[in-house]
Amino acid sequence: MSDSMEASKKQQPGLLEWLSHSQGHLVLHLLSVLLLAGLLVAVLVQGFKGPSSSGYETIHKQLLQLKGEMESICRPCPWEWTFFRGKCYFFSKSQRNWNDSITACQEVEAQLVIIESDEEQTFLSVISKEKGPAWLGLSDLREEGSWQWVDDSLLADSFSKYWYQGEPNNMGNEDCAEISSTGWNDNTCSLEKFWICKKAASPCSR
Incomplete structure (x- = not known):
C-alpha cells in the first residue's frame, strides 16, 4: 500500500469526526427553530383568546422554559465556530x-x-x-x-x-x-x- 493511501486512511477519521459534529450543529439549529416556532404558535393562540393577566403569565413562563431549554443544550464551540x-x-x-x-x-x-x-x-x-x-x-x-x-x-x-x-x-x-x-x-x-x-x-x- 502506498504512503498516500495510508495517509488518506489516517485522515478519514478526523474528517468524519468533523462532518459528524457539523451535522450535530445543524440539528441544534433546527431544534432551536422548532422551539421558537412552537412558542410563536402558543403566543398567537393565546392572543386570539384575548388579553388577560393569566395569559401573559403563561406566555412569560413559556419564555422562561424555552430560555432554560436553550441554555441546557451543550455544545463544544460558540455558534458560527x-x-x-x-x-x-x-x-x-x-x-x-x-x-x-x-x-x-x-x-x-x-x-x-x-x-x-x-x-x-x-x-x-x-x-x-x-x-x-x-x-x-x-x-x-x-x-x-x-x-x-x-x-x-x-x-x-x-x-x-x-x-x-x-x-x-x-x-x-x-x-x-x-x-x-x-x-x-x-x-x-x-x-x-x-x-x-x-x-x-x-x-x-x-
Whole structure:
C-alpha cells in the first residue's frame, strides 16, 4: 500500500469526526427553530383568546422554559465556530492584514491558527477550498527564513512539505504565511485576507 493511501486512511477519521459534529450543529439549529416556532404558535393562540393577566403569565413562563431549554443544550464551540478534534475554529467572513488578524482572534479569546498535525492541515485545507486563502499564525518577521508560530514555537521540519513548490520565496518582502486548498504560501503581511482563529473547546460553551 502506498504512503498516500495510508495517509488518506489516517485522515478519514478526523474528517468524519468533523462532518459528524457539523451535522450535530445543524440539528441544534433546527431544534432551536422548532422551539421558537412552537412558542410563536402558543403566543398567537393565546392572543386570539384575548388579553388577560393569566395569559401573559403563561406566555412569560413559556419564555422562561424555552430560555432554560436553550441554555441546557451543550455544545463544544460558540455558534458560527467549527469543532474539530477538541478545538474550535472560526473562519472569518471579512478580511484583514496579518497583524489585525492576530488582534481579531485575541478579541474572541483565541489565537491565529497554529497547525499541529497532518489531520488538522487536511481539515483546514478542505475548509480553505470553500472559503479561500486565509492567514496562518506563522511568519518569519523576527528573522528572515526562520518561520515561527504566534506562540513563538518554530515551524517543525515535518511541516515543510505543505509549502507550495518553490515557496517560501520572500518575493517582495513576503513574511507571513497563508493557507489555501493546495498548500501554504508566503505573502506580504499588509495584504488583507481572511483569517482563521483557534481555541480549545469547552464542555458547554455559549
